[in-house]
Amino acid sequence: MKTDKLKEKFAKVALPMAAELKDFIKENGNHVIGSYTIEQVYSGMKGMIGMVTETSKLDPEEGIRFRGYSIPELREKLPKAPGDTEPLPEGIFYLMLIGEIPTDEEATYVSNQWARRSNVPKHVFDMLDKLPANTHPMTQFSMAVMALQTESVFASAYRKGLSKKEYWDPMYEDVMNLIARLPRVAAYIYRRVYKNGVHIEPDPKLDWAANFAHMLGYDDYNMKRLMRLYLTIHADHEGGNVSAHSTHLVGSALSDAYLSFAAGMNGLAGPLHGLANQEVVRWLIDLRNYYDGATPSKEQIHEYVMKTIEDGKVIPGYGHAVLRKTDPRFIAQMEFAKTYMPDDSMCQIVHTVYDVVPPILSGIKKIKNPWPNVDAHSGALLIHYGMEEYDFYTVLFGVSRALGVLASLLWDRALGHPIERPGSVTTEWMKAQAMKAHA
Ligand code: HAX
Numbered sequence: 157m158k159t160d161k162l163k164e165k166f167a168k169v170a171l172p173m174a175a176e177l178k179d180f181i182k183e184n185g186n187h188v189i190g191s192y193t194i195e196q197v198y199s200g201m202k203g204m205i206g207m208v209t210e211t212s213k214l215d216p217e218e219g220i221r222f223r224g225y226s227i228p229e230l231r232e233k234l235p236k237a238p239g240d241t242e243p244l245p246e247g248i249f250y251l252m253l254i255g256e257i258p259t260d261e262e263a264t265y266v267s268n269q270w271a272r273r274s275n276v277p278k279h280v281f282d283m284l285d286k287l288p289a290n291t292h293p294m295t296q297f298s299m300a301v302m303a304l305q306t307e308s309v310f311a312s313a314y315r316k317g318l319s320k321k322e323y324w325d326p327m328y329e330d331v332m333n334l335i336a337r338l339p340r341v342a343a344y345i346y347r348r349v350y351k352n353g354v355h356i357e358p359d360p361k362l363d364w365a366a367n368f369a370h371m372l373g374y375d376d377y378n379m380k381r382l383m384r385l386y387l388t389i390h391a392d393h394e395g396g397n398v399s400a401h402s403t404h405l406v407g408s409a410l411s412d413a414y415l416s417f418a419a420g421m422n423g424l425a426g427p428l429h430g431l432a433n434q435e436v437v438r439w440l441i442d443l444r445n446y447y448d449g450a451t452p453s454k455e456q457i458h459e460y461v462m463k464t465i466e467d468g469k470v471i472p473g474y475g476h477a478v479l480r481k482t483d484p485r486f487i488a489q490m491e492f493a494k495t496y497m498p499d500d501s502m503c504q505i506v507h508t509v510y511d512v513v514p515p516i517l518s519g520i521k522k523i524k525n526p527w528p529n530v531d532a533h534s535g536a537l538l539i540h541y542g543m544e545e546y547d548f549y550t551v552l553f554g555v556s557r558a559l560g561v562l563a564s565l566l567w568d569r570a571l572g573h574p575i576e577r578p579g580s581v582t583t584e585w586m587k588a589q590a591m592k593a594h595a
């Protein structure tokens with residue numbers, strides 16, 4: 157087999173850490189790091205530390221840091237395609253996997269590896285072609301990932317017999333192959349559903365994000381630039397979010413990368429998580445239509461926000477389970493809009509909504525975070541370049557999220573993390589605990 161420089165480097169970084177971690181747990185395993193309340197258990201384990209994720213860490217006030225680097229730092233420091241100002245997603249993947257900012261050459265190596273590994277077997281397209289065209293694109297995406305599972309190197313190696321120490325090796329192959337294949341699968345779904353099944357062949361000379369834009373049918377340089385930013389900033393958000401946690405949980409049973417990632421995508425497809433990006437655009441269009449298709453004023457947006465809340469619905473794109481400030485991923489997209497599309501009417505509505513919504517949500521006591529998250533802005537940028545089919549937006553998010561959750565899955569296997577199995581109790585048990593505390 158040909159040598160793979162990235163695989164060798166990963167082994168050099170990760171395998172000594174696995175041994176070191178064993179000693180660390182042996183020496184410090186009894187150290188208490190926190191306690192938690194009945195309310196936390198009932199509120200989706202918020203704020204409880206229950207897992208370890210190496211790739212990124214989320215600070216409630218500051219937002220995400222990937223291996224210690226904030227989004228503005230990454231936009232500056234990560235390698236870029238010639239002539240571009242936005243980072244290559246290849247770079248953030250390398251950073252999450254190895255822990256260092258790659259050189260241009262190292263990012264190009266990842267790009268070339270993905271181009272080489274991107275072949276999608278015909279049965280995946282045949283399966284997609286048999287689905288009703290109105291099957292939601294996220295359902296098609298998840299099913300295509302499942303259909304790809306025939307290609308799992310990990311599943312086949314495990315069946316033949318695999319030592320625990322070697323799990324990481326075939327997992328590396330699965331992770332790299334799956335990431336390489338996703339743009340082709342996602343673009344196929346897009347062209348099948350929205351462009352009369354007229355497909356566009358990949359261009360192996362392009363980087364991963366630019367090739368994705370090309371296969372979707374968008375060759376405008378600025379759309380490629382947006383795709384590089386989009387696929388970088390959506391890549392990871394530490395380990396506890398639904399898509400990352402589902403991928404990690406399913407992987408902990410030694411399910412391969414295809415099975416684990418499909419589970420993560422089924423979580424991303426929920427409207428409180430990744431599907432919020434389509435819900436935001438649906439909400440913005442409904443808002444505009446409510447006022448006869450004209451650009452709504454601040455007062456009208458205020459009225460429409462109040463109506464949404466009175467109808468018992470959430471304002472999509474606002475709030476977060478961990479963040480307590482404006483999401484830096486929202487800010488990065490707002491900066492992009494102000495640079496490349498300063499007069500875009502939908503982006504201007506998004507920015508006025510940003511003026512109006514936080515003061516309203518701040519006045520509702522139960523809401524912990526009134527600020528926008530990543531999904532509040534992404535759709536408006538895509539619409540600017542002509543991608544109006546909002547049901548597809550979460551698939552773009554999914555392609556990006558693969559970078560983080562699959563890098564983490566590989567780390568999980570390299571570090572020898574065990575099967576995940578938290579305890580669960582009944583409400584009767586909880587009541588008994590509360591009674592004991594009161595006695
Ligand atoms: N609009 C109206 N009400 C909101 C709200 C919003 N944007 N955000 C929170 N609330 C409500 C909750 O529904 C909850 O009400 P109930 O107690 O009546 O159920 C209450 O405020 C407390 O919620 P919270 O503690 O502030 O927030 P949670 O951690 O429970 O939920 C969510 C976080 C992101 C799910 C939530 O803020 C929400 O539903 N936002 C809108 C959907 C959205 O944008 N999701 C994307 C989040 C980012 C992401 O994962 N992207 O992929």
